[in-house]
Amino acid sequence: MEQILSVTYSNDESLKSISKIFLKGEPFELDPTYSKGVFYKNFPKPKYKSDLIPQDKDILKMDCRELNFESSSIKSIIFDPPFLFRNQKSNNNDKMCVRFSYFKNFKELLNMYESSLKEFYRVLEKNGILAFKCQDMTGGSGSRPFFNTHSKIIEMAEEKGFVLKDIQILVTKRKIIRKAKEQGCFRKVHSYFLIFKKQKKHNYKDSGFNDSENTVFTENNNQQESNGGRSLTSNNTSSPADTSYFNEETKK
Numbered sequence: 001m002e003q004i005l006s007v008t009y010s011n012d013e014s015l016k017s018i019s020k021i022f023l024k025g026e027p028f029e030l031d032p033t034y035s036k037g038v039f040y041k042n043f044p045k046p047k048y049k050s051d052l053i054p055q056d057k058d059i060l061k062m063d064c065r066e067l068n069f070e071s072s073s074i075k076s077i078i079f080d081p082p083f084l085f086r087n088q089k090s091n092n093n094d095k096m097c098v099r100f101s102y103f104k105n106f107k108e109l110l111n112m113y114e115s116s117l118k119e120f121y122r123v124l125e126k127n128g129i130l131a132f133k134c135q136d137m138t139g140g141s142g143s144r145p146f147f148n149t150h151s152k153i154i155e156m157a158e159e160k161g162f163v164l165k166d167i168q169i170l171v172t173k174r175k176i177i178r179k180a181k182e183q184g185c186f187r188k189v190h191s192y193f194l195i196f197k198k199q200k201k202h203n204y205k206d207s208g209f210n211d212s213e214n215t216v217f218t219e220n221n222n223q224q225e226s227n228g229g230r231s232l233t234s235n236n237t238s239s240p241a242d243t244s245y246f247n248e249e250t251k252k
């Protein structure tokens with residue numbers, strides 16, 4: 001059987017594999033940031049295509065934060081919002097910004113993502129799937145802040161009630177790389193597909209993980225996993241000896 005990997009090299013490959021594993025081979029039902037539909041060169045188009053600024057007659061004009069669908073009526077959504085934010089005027093005409101649009105700052109980006117997640121949670125049916133394409137960013141000046149966008153999205157989605165099911169990393173083959181005198185951060189050549197499901201939260205206690213006690217067990221309690229000579233597994237309770245290693249590690 002062909003193995004589907006957690007790293008891909010094209011949108012095509014990602015969409016096909018997400019569909020195979022999470023949508024029983026079906027296309028997505030809704031793409032609310034359809035743009036020109038580059039995603040669908042070799043992949044079936046979604047039933048509903050919409051965008052804030054439709055690029056064609058057959059694309060519905062809709063803000064993804066306020067979708068014109070009944071609650072719990074959509075099986076699956078693929079979301080590919082703008083991921084850049086720029087506040088320097090000179091940068092705002094660069095190719096990526098013109099092609100995909102951008103936000104003024106990180107807060108504006110997160111606000112848009114958060115409102116969209118809330119709306120997706122509303123329109124998705126029980127067990128509905130959301131594939132969220134996103135990218136992290138490093139600030140180009142000063143202290144070069146790292147904007148850990150994908151983690152923020154996971155946090156926000158879980159707050160809304162989504163369960164993270166998987167992550168796929170898409171490595172870009174072609175990348176616009178500006179010449180820089182020095183390099184102060186990694187050039188981002190990857191983006192993420194975060195796969196969320198509208199389902200009941202997994203009870204990690206069932207698999208031996210009890211976050212409140214800061215204790216980690218393996219899924220199979222009989223299978224010992226050692227680390228630095230100390231066991232991270234337990235057969236049942238969290239004795240102080242079992243947790244001390246982990247507590248020390250997490251303080252660092």
Ligand SMILES: C[S@@+](CC[C@H](N)C(=O)[O-])C[C@H]1O[C@@H](n2cnc3c(N)ncnc32)[C@H](O)[C@@H]1O
Nearest residue numbers: 033035036037038039051052063064080082100
């Ligand atoms: C990165 S592009 C999507 C590219 C698309 N996946 C493709 O295959 O061509 C982002 C799109 O999100 C749209 N967009 C931005 N804000 C939006 C909003 N609030 N509601 C709906 N669409 C929005 C933009 O108009 C743009 O077309």
